[in-house]
Amino acid sequence: MGSPGYRRTCVLRESHGGDSSRRHRCRRSHHRALAGRDVGLGHHPHAIPDFRASLAVLTVSDTRTEADDRSGAAITELLEQAGHTRIDYRILPDEPRQVGQQVRTWIQVPELDGVLINGGTGIAPRDTTYEAVYGLLERRLDGFGELFRMLSYREIGARAMLSRAVAGIAGGKLVFSMPGSTPAVTLAMKELILPQLPHLAGELRKS
Numbered sequence: 001m002g003s004p005g006y007r008r009t010c011v012l013r014e015s016h017g018g019d020s021s022r023r024h025r026c027r028r029s030h031h032r033a034l035a036g037r038d039v040g041l042g043h044h045p046h047a048i049p050d051f052r053a054s055l056a057v058l059t060v061s062d063t064r065t066e067a068d069d070r071s072g073a074a075i076t077e078l079l080e081q082a083g084h085t086r087i088d089y090r091i092l093p094d095e096p097r098q099v100g101q102q103v104r105t106w107i108q109v110p111e112l113d114g115v116l117i118n119g120g121t122g123i124a125p126r127d128t129t130y131e132a133v134y135g136l137l138e139r140r141l142d143g144f145g146e147l148f149r150m151l152s153y154r155e156i157g158a159r160a161m162l163s164r165a166v167a168g169i170a171g172g173k174l175v176f177s178m179p180g181s182t183p184a185v186t187l188a189m190k191e192l193i194l195p196q197l198p199h200l201a202g203e204l205r206k207s
Helices: 004-015 019-037 070-081 096-106 129-134 140-163 182-205
Strands: 054-060 085-092 114-118 168-172 171-178
Touching: 054 096, 070 085, 070 114, 070 182, 085 096, 085 114, 096 114, 096 129, 114 182, 129 168, 129 171, 140 168, 140 182, 171 182
Parallel strands: 054 085, 054 114, 114 171
Antiparallel strands: 168 171
8 A cells, every 4th residue: 555645645636636647647556556555565365266164153142042043144144155154053151161162162073164153252241252262262363353343443433342353273273253243243254254264264274
């Protein structure tokens, strides 16, 4: 991405009536900078367009049932729309031991690529998913929680700081823990998890 000074130059040219060819050159240069920012940062995309992942979905809630678990259903629907497979699904109460044990069981399944958890990431006394999951992670993907809170801030403001969304690698498998609201899981799935899932799971399958 161009420097702040570069962006200001573009705006000034347009606002002061610079010739159209200059304006177009400015825009094209800026677009090239945006398109190439990953390469400039040393990030090299490894797209795996036909990759199909297999995941388990866990809803953590004291009150939900399969009949009214809209967030679990949303995760499953989005997964399947993207061509991936849900191979298991559970609802567990907000009990960290049960949640941790279920995740430990799943990450031992050879064909499983990851676990998608929703619920229990807030700060209420019964919100203990973070505690259940964090200790299982051998490597954290800190950017997931950071980006999720940034995106949430745009929609719900400062309340985004209450989310303790977390992700990482446990037993060679992906683990994502999201808030339990349907808008939150939809945001996390569409903006963060699904776009990177083929690359993340593909990298882990190499090991």
